[in-house]
Amino acid sequence: MSVIKVAILGFGTVGEGFYRTIQSHAEELKAVLGKKVEVAAILIKNKQKERDISSDVLVTTEFEDILNLPQLDVVVEAIVDKDPTYIYLRKAIERGSHIITANKEMFAHYGQELLELAKTHHVSVGYEATVAGGIPVIQTLRQLLNVNRVQQVQGILNGTSNFILTEMREKKLSFTEALRAAQENGYAEADPTNDVEGFDAFYKAMILSRLAFSEEPNWDAVERTGITSITSELIETAGRLGLRFKHIASIKKFGKQLKVSVEPVLVGNEHPLYHVEGVQNAVNISSDIVGQITLQGPGAGMFPTASAVIEDLVYVCQNRPDSEGFQSTSDTIASPEEGQHEENWLITGFKHATNDVIKMIDHIEDGTWIAKAKKEEMKELSRQNLGVVYFPIIGEYEGRHILTRLA
Ligand SMILES: NC(=O)c1ccc[n+]([C@@H]2O[C@H](COP(=O)([O-])OP(=O)(O)OC[C@H]3O[C@@H](n4cnc5c(N)ncnc54)[C@H](OP(=O)(O)O)[C@@H]3O)[C@@H](O)[C@H]2O)c1
Structure with a gap:
């Protein structure tokens, strides 16, 4: 029987998990x-x-040794950092090997180049593990995009941030205490910036954007906010309103305008991401034929991630035509320009009783309001009122009563 020869770059959590899974699931x-x-x-x-x-x-510590192997069908990359990884993967493709990567930072930066290069060399690229760990979101989107028109992808893509927000709410911890708990449990790095400032979720959002809409927004124009400004008081206020803070990456198209955000938002209990807790990840996909689908599961860890990589191994070895890049839709939600439609917001730190721009629909307590407004209006409100903080509420807000209507 002929053999598929694989090289693994990196032997940490992901690399070792993949190696062990190849042994444990050799028969399958x-x-x-x-x-x-x-x-x-x-x-x-x-x-x-x-x-x-x-x-x-x-x-070996020498990548040249890998390239010089007499047979090399698949290169699986599970290293950290984007350099020199990108160069390694280019060389692997040029040698005629399929590639699989778990490295979201590298793939967000260089994924398009690698996909194009792979196309010219007639090999496949697997990147399931770059987004939401063990959840098969990439394969699901690929499958769905055969005919469905995807309109929106929303997800909790960073387990560390979700764990911290869950701990803060359930155990009434401060951000610092919850971060320490995440570090003690091995869910957060000693330097947690990538996770808590939203960079990790941002890279994943860029990968999803390219897949779902065949394009990425200008990176500098994406609103990326982490969870460091969320306090226990805010979580407590939200809880009294039946809302939970979730750190959500959202990718959608308004007409021809692609809109991507990575930020803390408030969700009510009718929203599919409301119940996603701890280190779990989830992705909610809206598309025109099927409607809404939500996938939930482990966003990291040795074997959940190995599952994604091993499924990629099957995918690249089958070298299906759609791996050469499929066309996704650009005809999506026909809506007003982004920022020009009204949404619900939780506002804190607004000391006045009235405002001549914003429609306040509920007064919660001193300085805290629910408003219905356009995003641009919210930005203007915070520019004019130092200390005002605001968060979008996704879905319907079940307000108690309308207090003031001042538009
Ligand atoms: N951990 C997860 O659950 C998870 C989930 C999804 C995606 N990912 C992504 O997968 C990748 C790997 O993550 P991980 O958690 O497995 O990392 P890790 O445990 O820190 O392991 C990294 C491995 O890469 C090796 N390495 C680092 N730089 C190298 C270089 N320049 N040349 C050769 N080898 C190098 C290290 O070698 P030594 O062993 O010799 O130090 C180590 O074996 C990252 O990009 C990460 O973002 C991780």
Whole structure:
């Protein structure tokens, strides 16, 4: 029986999980691929670390050793950082290998180049593990986009932020205490900036945007806000209104305008992301034929991520035509220009009783209001009133009563 030869770049959580899964699921892989899968080589950085790797696998710190293997069908990349990873993957494609990556930062920056290069070399690119860990969101979107017109993708894409918000609400912790709990549980890095400032979710949103809408917004124009400004008081106020803070990446098209945001929003309990708690991730896809689909599951971890990578292995080995890039729709939600339609907002720090622009629909407590307004109006309100903080409410707000109507 012929063999599929694989090299793994990186032997950390993801690389090792994938290696072990190839062994534990060898029979299933052989059945689906009709060939045995063998790990030929593993690239690592630190030669001194003890690793549980079979002696017939080449373990090296030199990428050239990988490229010089006599047979190299698939290169699986599970390294951190975007350089030199991108160069490694370019070389792997040029050599004629399929590639699979778990590295969202690298793929957000260079995914398009790699996809185009792969097309010219007639190989496939798997990147399921770059977004929402074990949740098969990439495959689901690929499948859905055959005919459906995707209108919006919304997701909780960073388990660390979701864990912190959940801990703050359930255990009444401050942000700092909840972050410490995330670090103690191994859910947050010593430097948590990437997660809590929204960079990680931003990279994933860019990858989803390219897949769902065949384009990305100008990165500088994307509103990216993390969760560091969320206080226990805000969470408590939201709770009294039946709302929960969720850090949500949202990608949608208004007519021809692509709109992407990564920010804390408030959701009511009718929203599919309301019940997504702890380190879980979830993605909600709206499309014209099927309506709404929500996928929920583990967004990280050794075996959930290995599941995504192993499914990619099957995908790239089948080298289906759609891996060469499919056309997704550009005819989506016909709506007013972004920022020009009214939404509901929670406003805090607004000390006045009235306002001549914003429609206040509920007065919660001193300085705290629910308003119905356009985003541009909210920006203007905060420019004119130092200390005003506002958050969008997704879905219907079940307000108690309309207090003031001052438009
Ligand atoms: N962890 C997750 O649950 C998860 C989920 C989805 C996606 N990802 C993504 O998957 C990638 C890997 O994550 P991870 O958690 O597995 O990381 P990790 O545990 O820190 O492991 C990284 C591995 O890469 C190796 N490495 C780093 N730089 C290298 C270089 N320049 N050349 C060769 N090897 C290098 C390290 O080698 P040494 O062992 O020698 O130090 C280590 O084996 C990241 O891009 C991450 O964002 C992770």
